[in-house]
Amino acid sequence: MATMPADRIPDSTLALLRAGYRFIGERCDRYGSDIFQARILLAPTICLRGRPAAMLFYDNERFQRRDAMPLRVQRTLTGRGGVQGLDGTEHSNRKAMIMSIMTPTAIRQLGQLFDEEWRARIPAWEAAGPVTLYDELGRLLTRVVCGWAGVPLATSEVDRRAVELHAMIEAPALVGPRHWRGLLARRRAERWIAGVIGRTRLGRHPAPAGSALAVIAEHRDTRGELLPRRIAAVELLNVLRPVVAIDQYIAFAALALHDHPAWGQRVRDDDAATEHFVQEVRRYYPFFPMAAARVRRSFDWQGHHFPRGRRVLLDLYGTNHHPTLWPQPELFRPERFAGRRGDPFDLIPQGGGDHWTGHRCAGEWITIDLMRRAVTNLTTTMRYDVPVQNLALDLHRMPALPPVGLTLANIRRTA
Numbered sequence: 001m002a003t004m005p006a007d008r009i010p011d012s013t014l015a016l017l018r019a020g021y022r023f024i025g026e027r028c029d030r031y032g033s034d035i036f037q038a039r040i041l042l043a044p045t046i047c048l049r050g051r052p053a054a055m056l057f058y059d060n061e062r063f064q065r066r067d068a069m070p071l072r073v074q075r076t077l078t079g080r081g082g083v084q085g086l087d088g089t090e091h092s093n094r095k096a097m098i099m100s101i102m103t104p105t106a107i108r109q110l111g112q113l114f115d116e117e118w119r120a121r122i123p124a125w126e127a128a129g130p131v132t133l134y135d136e137l138g139r140l141l142t143r144v145v146c147g148w149a150g151v152p153l154a155t156s157e158v159d160r161r162a163v164e165l166h167a168m169i170e171a172p173a174l175v176g177p178r179h180w181r182g183l184l185a186r187r188r189a190e191r192w193i194a195g196v197i198g199r200t201r202l203g204r205h206p207a208p209a210g211s212a213l214a215v216i217a218e219h220r221d222t223r224g225e226l227l228p229r230r231i232a233a234v235e236l237l238n239v240l241r242p243v244v245a246i247d248q249y250i251a252f253a254a255l256a257l258h259d260h261p262a263w264g265q266r267v268r269d270d271d272a273a274t275e276h277f278v279q280e281v282r283r284y285y286p287f288f289p290m291a292a293a294r295v296r297r298s299f300d301w302q303g304h305h306f307p308r309g310r311r312v313l314l315d316l317y318g319t320n321h322h323p324t325l326w327p328q329p330e331l332f333r334p335e336r337f338a339g340r341r342g343d344p345f346d347l348i349p350q351g352g353g354d355h356w357t358g359h360r361c362a363g364e365w366i367t368i369d370l371m372r373r374a375v376t377n378l379t380t381t382m383r384y385d386v387p388v389q390n391l392a393l394d395l396h397r398m399p400a401l402p403p404v405g406l407t408l409a410n411i412r413r414t415a
């Protein structure tokens with residue numbers, strides 16, 4: 001049996017929080033190995049990166065998700081009892097529910113709402129002076145996704161709900177008051193959505209057929225029962241929250257347009273170029289650093305032993321920057337996607353493998369569609385300046401957005 005390289009320090013959790021997105025990749029480079037072990041959160045953990053590792057990680061026979069996600073992530077970002085922590089038939093049943101919402105028609109409707117809202121907001125941005133793209137889009141996407149999902153949202157409520165959804169997204173890697181804000185935000189959001197589910201089931205708030213609210217409120221589990229209201233709320237938030245989180249990718253896309261102005265012209269004229277640009281934004285910029293699972297039953301792989309119950313982390317960011325998959329990975333080069341064949345295990349910012357049978361992100365197509373539309377809106381519907389500001393990405397910080405969320409100034413409509 002091969003010896004697995006190991007971090008020598010008693011616990012690497014602090015090192016992970018300090019190194020952020022580069023934690024696994026730096027150690028893989030140092031050990032000359034895409035697999036190593038470390039103690040994280042006081043427990044032995046196997047860390048992996050690369051395409052073969054992703055193929056292994058998404059093998060449902062070898063890994064399970066039950067008890068894999070750290071509690072601080074469940075209590076803020078994902079909620080407890082949702083699809084992310086399920087296995088086997090329970091997972092298939094719940095995932096089929098969520099995937100049934102992702103029809104081409106529904107995705108197009110969401111995109112059209114997004115375009116309409118974006119265009120409707122431009123006069124307000126023109127009048128407002130400098131705007132922070134991340135905050136503006138947080139509110140815009142909150143309105144859009146609630147309208148699309150069938151969730152009632154008064155205009156006076158938009159700001160509060162957008163702040164709550166952002167707090168849940170930002171909290172997992174934070175400590176102190178900003179983490180507690182995420183805990184509180186999750187409690188409030190679950191109460192809000194559980195109320196909406198309850199009223200829908202009683203017929204007091206009829207949900208449009210096929211909407212996320214209707215599908216989740218009416219869904220029956222493997223025993224033929226409705227989901228408990230809190231679990232249904234967790235699942236509906238699994239749709240609302242990540243749609244709002246696309247604002248981070250859109251802010252990164254705007255940053256990339258600023259840093260690579262020639263691409264502004266190329267994406268204006270060419271749908272294929274827009275597609276390549278969006279894929280490179282998803283590959284290049286940091287979002288979720290890693291995914292977690294536990295070994296279902298012991299096995300050996302590439303001469304290394306994986307004992308039952310061991311937590312395993314797959315480096316999503318590191319795989320998207322792996323030099324054997326992506327020549328010169330630290331360069332932003334959308335043209336690398338020209339003629340590239342899709343592969344479920346190399347570009348994995350939203351997880352790898354299959355959308356239905358595995359844990360790959362249910363909202364990947366929505367994400368790509370809204371990013372494409374955002375890039376088109378940024379380059380065709382308006383002009384703007386990017387005033388001097390700190391635009392540095394901080395890979396030690398999760399999420400790694402530029403500190404002020406990207407300020408745009410002097411926004412004006414194009415003719």
Ligand code: HEM
Nearest residue numbers: 083084239242243245246287288291350351359361362363
């Ligand atoms: C903002 C961009 C997004 C990113 C970076 C992202 C990333 C991810 C990642 C890394 C996973 C976990 C993969 C794994 O556990 O192996 C995931 C799962 C998931 N995502 Fe996303 N996501 C995004 C947008 C969305 C959207 C728009 C939706 C829904 C509309 C969505 C719904 C989900 C769900 C339901 C899961 C759990 C799937 C399962 O466990 O089977 N995500 N996402």
